[in-house]
Amino acid sequence: MSGPLAIEAVLSPADLKTLLAALRTAASHPATVIDPTPGGVVMAQVRRTQRLELDAATEALIRARLEAQRPRLEAHFGQRLGPLETPQALRYGPGDYFVAHQDGNTPLVHDRSRHRRVSISLLISAPDDYAGGDLVFHDGAERRTAVIPAGCAVAFRAETTHEVTPLATGERFSLAAWWMAP
Numbered sequence: 001m002s003g004p005l006a007i008e009a010v011l012s013p014a015d016l017k018t019l020l021a022a023l024r025t026a027a028s029h030p031a032t033v034i035d036p037t038p039g040g041v042v043m044a045q046v047r048r049t050q051r052l053e054l055d056a057a058t059e060a061l062i063r064a065r066l067e068a069q070r071p072r073l074e075a076h077f078g079q080r081l082g083p084l085e086t087p088q089a090l091r092y093g094p095g096d097y098f099v100a101h102q103d104g105n106t107p108l109v110h111d112r113s114r115h116r117r118v119s120i121s122l123l124i125s126a127p128d129d130y131a132g133g134d135l136v137f138h139d140g141a142e143r144r145t146a147v148i149p150a151g152c153a154v155a156f157r158a159e160t161t162h163e164v165t166p167l168a169t170g171e172r173f174s175l176a177a178w179w180m181a182p
C-alpha cells in the first residue's frame, strides 16, 4: 500500500501571490462535515475552520495545478483516478482544527465520500505564518507530522487517518481536494 506522497512546487511563487490575494478577501462560512454539498452539517466539535468561496477564475487555476499532478498520483497510488471533486479552500485561525478523520473510501459511510480515492492537502501559507495547525497522519499508535512548505502538497489515500491539530497563533490557508474513483 502506498503511503503519503510529498509533492514540491505544485504552485509557483506567482500562483501563491494570486491565490493568497484571492483567499484573503474571499467570503467564508464554517466548513461542514460528512458531505460538502448543501445538506452537509457544521459540527464544530469535529471540524472548526472556515471554508472560503472561490470565484471561477481562482477555482480554475487551482484545478489546473491539481490536475497537472494527476499522472504522478496515478503512478504513486497505482490506480486510475476519476474526476476531481470541487476543491475546498480553507482558512484556519487560532483555535481551529479538524480532529482525526478519514476523508473517504470508507464504504460503510454511505455518502459521496465513499467514492473518494486520493486526498491532497496543498498549503498556501508558509509554516512560519502560524503555529500549531499541523497535518498529522495516524498509523496505529504512530503519528507523523507532514512539514509542507508554501505551494507544496501531500497526497494520501483517502482512507488514511489524519488530523489538523489546533492552530495556536497566526493564519493557515490550505486547499483540500479529492480524486474520485473513475
Ligand SMILES: O=C(O)CCC(=O)C(=O)O
Binding pocket: 090, 098, 103, 121, 122, 135, 162, 163, 164, 174, 175, 176
Ligand atoms: O487543511 C488541511 O491541510 C487538511 C484538511 C482536511 O483534512 C480535510 O479538509 O479533510
Ligand SMILES: [Fe+2]
Binding pocket: 101, 102, 103, 119, 162
Ligand atoms: Fe481530511
